[in-house]
Amino acid sequence: MNIIVCLKQILDPLIPVRDFRIDPELRAAVQGSASLVTNIFCENALETALQLRERAGGKITVLAFGAPSAEDSLRKALAMKADDAVLVVNDGNVHPDPMAVARVLAAAIRKIGAFDLVMLGRESGDWGAGQTGGLLAEELGVASVSFVDAIEVADGESHLKLHLKRQTDTGWERVAAPTPLVVTVTNDEHNVPRIPKTRDVMMSYRQPLAKWTLDELGIDAAAVRAGGDYYRVVDLSIPVRETKCELVSGDSLEDKVSDLAARILQVTRAM
Amino acid sequence: MDHSEATREVLWNIGNVWLMYLMFAVSAGVAAYGLYIRIARWRRGREAVRFDRPAERLRLLLRHAAAQGRTVRERQAAIFHTFIYTGFIILTIATTVVLIEHDFGIPVMRGAFYLYFQSFIVDVFGALVLVGVLIAAVRRLFVKPKKLVYTDEALWILTAIFAIAVTGFLIEGWRIAATRDPWGSWSPLGYMVAQISSSVMSEGAMRTAHLIGWWTHAALVFGFIAWAPYTKMAHVVFGPLNIYTASLEPIGAALRPIDFEKAEVLGVKALSGFTWKDLADFDACTECGRCTSVCPANTVGKTLSPRDLILDLRALLHRAPIKRNANGADGGASEDVFDLPIVGVVESASPESLWACTTCAACVEACPVFIEQMPKIVDLRRYLVMEEADFPDTMQEAVTSLESRGHPFRGATASRVDWADGLNVKTINEARDAEVLLWVGCGGALIERNQKVVRATAQLLEKAGVRFAILGREEKCTGDPARRIGNEFLFEMLAKENAERLNNYGVKKIVTSCPHCFNTFRNEYPQFGGSYEVYHHSEYLARLVDEGRIRPVTADERSITFHDPCYLGRHNGVFDAPRKLVQIASRRGVVEMEQSRATSFCCGGGGGMSFIEEPKDKRVNQERARQILATGADLVAVGCPFCLTMLEDGVNARRGERDVRVMDVAEILWQSMNSENTEQTKDYGTNGKKPGD
Ligand code: SF4
Numbered sequence: 001m002n003i004i005v006c007l008k009q010i011l012d013p014l015i016p017v018r019d020f021r022i023d024p025e026l027r028a029a030v031q032g033s034a035s036l037v038t039n040i041f042c043e044n045a046l047e048t049a050l051q052l053r054e055r056a057g058g059k060i061t062v063l064a065f066g067a068p069s070a071e072d073s074l075r076k077a078l079a080m081k082a083d084d085a086v087l088v089v090n091d092g093n094v095h096p097d098p099m100a101v102a103r104v105l106a107a108a109i110r111k112i113g114a115f116d117l118v119m120l121g122r123e124s125g126d127w128g129a130g131q132t133g134g135l136l137a138e139e140l141g142v143a144s145v146s147f148v149d150a151i152e153v154a155d156g157e158s159h160l161k162l163h164l165k166r167q168t169d170t171g172w173e174r175v176a177a178p179t180p181l182v183v184t185v186t187n188d189e190h191n192v193p194r195i196p197k198t199r200d201v202m203m204s205y206r207q208p209l210a211k212w213t214l215d216e217l218g219i220d221a222a223a224v225r226a227g228g229d230y231y232r233v234v235d236l237s238i239p240v241r242e243t244k245c246e247l248v249s250g251d252s253l254e255d256k257v258s259d260l261a262a263r264i265l266q267v268t269r270a271m
Numbered sequence: 272m273d274h275s276e277a278t279r280e281v282l283w284n285i286g287n288v289w290l291m292y293l294m295f296a297v298s299a300g301v302a303a304y305g306l307y308i309r310i311a312r313w314r315r316g317r318e319a320v321r322f323d324r325p326a327e328r329l330r331l332l333l334r335h336a337a338a339q340g341r342t343v344r345e346r347q348a349a350i351f352h353t354f355i356y357t358g359f360i361i362l363t364i365a366t367t368v369v370l371i372e373h374d375f376g377i378p379v380m381r382g383a384f385y386l387y388f389q390s391f392i393v394d395v396f397g398a399l400v401l402v403g404v405l406i407a408a409v410r411r412l413f414v415k416p417k418k419l420v421y422t423d424e425a426l427w428i429l430t431a432i433f434a435i436a437v438t439g440f441l442i443e444g445w446r447i448a449a450t451r452d453p454w455g456s457w458s459p460l461g462y463m464v465a466q467i468s469s470s471v472m473s474e475g476a477m478r479t480a481h482l483i484g485w486w487t488h489a490a491l492v493f494g495f496i497a498w499a500p501y502t503k504m505a506h507v508v509f510g511p512l513n514i515y516t517a518s519l520e521p522i523g524a525a526l527r528p529i530d531f532e533k534a535e536v537l538g539v540k541a542l543s544g545f546t547w548k549d550l551a552d553f554d555a556c557t558e559c560g561r562c563t564s565v566c567p568a569n570t571v572g573k574t575l576s577p578r579d580l581i582l583d584l585r586a587l588l589h590r591a592p593i594k595r596n597a598n599g600a601d602g603g604a605s606e607d608v609f610d611l612p613i614v615g616v617v618e619s620a621s622p623e624s625l626w627a628c629t630t631c632a633a634c635v636e637a638c639p640v641f642i643e644q645m646p647k648i649v650d651l652r653r654y655l656v657m658e659e660a661d662f663p664d665t666m667q668e669a670v671t672s673l674e675s676r677g678h679p680f681r682g683a684t685a686s687r688v689d690w691a692d693g694l695n696v697k698t699i700n701e702a703r704d705a706e707v708l709l710w711v712g713c714g715g716a717l718i719e720r721n722q723k724v725v726r727a728t729a730q731l732l733e734k735a736g737v738r739f740a741i742l743g744r745e746e747k748c749t750g751d752p753a754r755r756i757g758n759e760f761l762f763e764m765l766a767k768e769n770a771e772r773l774n775n776y777g778v779k780k781i782v783t784s785c786p787h788c789f790n791t792f793r794n795e796y797p798q799f800g801g802s803y804e805v806y807h808h809s810e811y812l813a814r815l816v817d818e819g820r821i822r823p824v825t826a827d828e829r830s831i832t833f834h835d836p837c838y839l840g841r842h843n844g845v846f847d848a849p850r851k852l853v854q855i856a857s858r859r860g861v862v863e864m865e866q867s868r869a870t871s872f873c874c875g876g877g878g879g880m881s882f883i884e885e886p887k888d889k890r891v892n893q894e895r896a897r898q899i900l901a902t903g904a905d906l907v908a909v910g911c912p913f914c915l916t917m918l919e920d921g922v923n924a925r926r927g928e929r930d931v932r933v934m935d936v937a938e939i940l941w942q943s944m945n946s947e948n949t950e951q952t953k954d955y956g957t958n959g960k961k962p963g964d
């Protein structure tokens with residue numbers, strides 16, 4: 001089975017609240033001293049892929065579209081024992097919209113070659129749009145299943161080769177699907193990303209890693225560099241939470257209660 | 272009588288003396304072979320430099336082998352071991368005297384020396400050996416301390432020594448009686464035997480008994496010499512050798528770097544991963560069990576036992592051939608035991624045990640023959656972590672967080688500079704001329720309770736007029752938890768990165784309130800390009816007090832005990848500075864716990880154990896809390912962010928018994944500067960300007 005796992009490098013979501021800043025001009029988070037990490041759902045996807053390969057054999061290619069630093073995410077994936085890695089270097093807008101990303105990924109996947117399964121995280125921990133998976137399937141012209149947490153390869157000759165378990169609001173569903181297929185993966189106790197062995201981490205730095213430019217992919221590179229036109233972030237701000245403390249007054253308990261009631265009325269009316 | 276004529280006939284009554292020489296030759300040969308095969312196995316180990324600095328080594332040898340420095344720390348053992356040990360030495364000297372007299376023909380066994388030494392002193396020390404053996408036997412058979420290993424071998428050794436001593440006195444007595452030795456009364460025990468024997472035996476009977484007794488004694492002695500190297504008695508040779516070749520560095524410097532370019536296996540997978548010194552350690556073990564009896568993990572009922580680890584590895588070593596097994600490499604019939612994976616084969620090296628070690632090094636400190644148990648545990652952890660990626664989940668989280676965020680506390684909500692809110696603390700980037708770098712540490716910066724400690728320290732430094740600065744957001748974990756957990760690779764990366772940053776800022780002097788950071792900077796960074804003058808905050812503050820730059824004005828009325836952080840005390844020998852701070856800040860001085868200073872008991876937080884949830888009924892911090900409560904103190908002073916957290920949890924869990932507060936020495940000192948100085952124990956505002964903003 002040929003599996004392609006797409007990985008996104010994002011700003012560490014566990015950054016201390018007080019270190020989190022926004023650049024109002026760029027309408028984007030400021031990295032500051034925070035680190036960059038692989039989006040957790042992408043790692044869940046990779047872990048699911050690694051387990052699938054252990055059972056069904058095949059090859060895993062990891063693919064990222066991002067800044068040169070995204071190489072770290074790919075190296076880590078290699079350390080976790082992915083077979084090949086491809087980085088499409090983003091030299092344009094740091095936060096292209098999901099459609100632009102899907103176009104880039106689709107072009108890169110076509111360039112990588114035949115595949116049975118493309119796996120992505122269900123959404124990214126920075127913007128949380130959750131759109132890239134579906135759009136990518138559209139671009140590639142194949143079916144997609146979202147919120148998957150387990151995949152099995154069916155025995156026998158059925159064309160519905162993959163049996164998938166997907167999480168829903170009320171529980172879970174089991175579906176069967178043909179290949180090629182795009183799935184987005186969500187987290188589950190069984191796909192907690194493995195810790196790579198140090199030996200493999202060391203080896204990962206010696207493994208080849210393909211770096212492609214946008215211009216090599218045969219797409220409208222200029223549109224991607226501009227960030228796409230699928231949607232636009234109009235405003236971005238950190239919610240300000242205000243807490244005020246007022247003391248209820250009154251001599252007797254009754255006075256206090258009626259004062260409290262009056263204040264509650266006041267506040268709710270104002271809202 | 273003229274004392275100068277005193278002597279006796281050597282080998283009186285003994286014919287066929289050649290037989291004795293033959294027995295001696297055979298026994299020496301067998302013994303030598305016993306020593307040889309052990310040493311030959313060590314030679315299969317990796318390199319270690321342990322014969323440098325002979326003067327220091329000799330001093331160590333005198334103090335701990337000759338003077339039994341550590342052995343005598345324990346009362347029972349001190350008595351019986353001193354008796355047997357000194358007796359052996361005196362008797363060996365006496366035998367050598369006989370050899371010089373008889374075989375070299377030099378008349379030394381004469382006169383006053385013969386009477387005082389060769390007769391009287393030898394008899395007395397022979398008697399002490401008997402007493403020593405009896406005490407040891409009573410201890411083994413009736414007292415039964417938990418720390419001992421109960422083997423038949425140990426009992427046979429005692430029996431053999433006992434028999435040798437008894438036969439020695441019997442033949443001495445029979446000789447005195449049969450020869451009517453005029454100097455006989457100089458050997459009190461032999462004389463006693465002579466008196467009794469001559470009243471019940473004829474002279475002829477005594478001659479015969481002497482002859483038989485003499486050969487029995489000889490057979491026992493030579494048999495014992497031949498057998499000893501194959502038993503734990505080998506410690507007579509290997510103990511002193513092990514002390515001579517012990518590490519001369521502080522315990523805190525015990526872990527070795529790995530050459531990642533060359534290492535075939537990361538960490539120790541099999542015996543072949545150990546150095547010859549590690550292997551020699553196994554053979555030197557006396558089975559005394561002190562290491563296990565002081566091990567905090569073992570004390571609270573966990574499976575870890577450093578003694579068993581050493582003994583099991585010794586047993587494994589003894590199964591290994593002395594040369595590489597030719598079949599082994601290509602998977603032939605008999606695999607070389609030297610290559611057998613230790614974890615999984617050796618019972619006491621189970622992951623459960625290995626992941627219970629706090630790296631407190633109480634074991635290392637307790638061992639009378641200077642065996643280094645703790646670094647071996649870390650060596651085995653290294654293999655599990657780096658080659659197998661097999662370690663507890665919560666530790667994995669800490670390691671992952673270290674990798675991506677530079678601190679081990681996943682989910683920490685504070686930033687590196689929140690603690691300094693409202694204080695005038697500058698980053699080194701803003702204050703390039705700072706004389707001291709205050710290294711805050713992850714615990715100090717990110718754990719709320721510990722922020723108050725750093726705050727107190729910073730305020731004290733400011734008050735003393737010290738020009739100091741912090742790295743602020745640029746600070747990253749020193750790598751200590753990564754190293755103790757066994758991820759040497761990550762440690763090396765962090766160490767190099769930090770050292771480079773500190774060097775770029777031209778940092779010379781570092782003060783830190785975390786003993787783990789302190790130890791890492793002081794003992795470990797020099798190997799990675801970072802050499803600094805490093806002080807624990809207690810040392811630095813004590814100096815400021817000495818110089819009169821800090822003047823405490825009020826004295827704490829409470830009764831205070833002090834908990835020695837392992838990485839400050841035992842690992843680096845800093846015991847007095849923190850005590851001094853308590854002393855000057857309190858009216859009543861320090862109440863010591865039952866275990867303190869070098870033999871202090873761990874809080875349970877070192878070695879990555881802070882990142883593991885211990886079973887409720889087996890918590891090291893609760894045992895330490897028990898010791899704290901037993902002192903009756905109202906306050907326990909600490910000098911480490913991990914100790915602070917662990918001990919607060921520990922005493923809180925025992926809150927029903929009595930309320931005890933836990934405070935860092937810096938907080939206590941700060942409070943004593945001014946009775947108003949309780950600011951740091953209150954919550955502080957969050958609007959102040961932070962350094963680096
Ligand atoms: S270092 Fe401490 S916890 Fe580890 S084995 Fe030795 S005594 Fe036990």
Ligand code: SF4
Pocket residue numbers: 555556557558559560561562563577578581637638639640641642
């Ligand atoms: S390792 Fe040292 S302390 Fe432990 S049992 Fe052996 S000799 Fe005793």
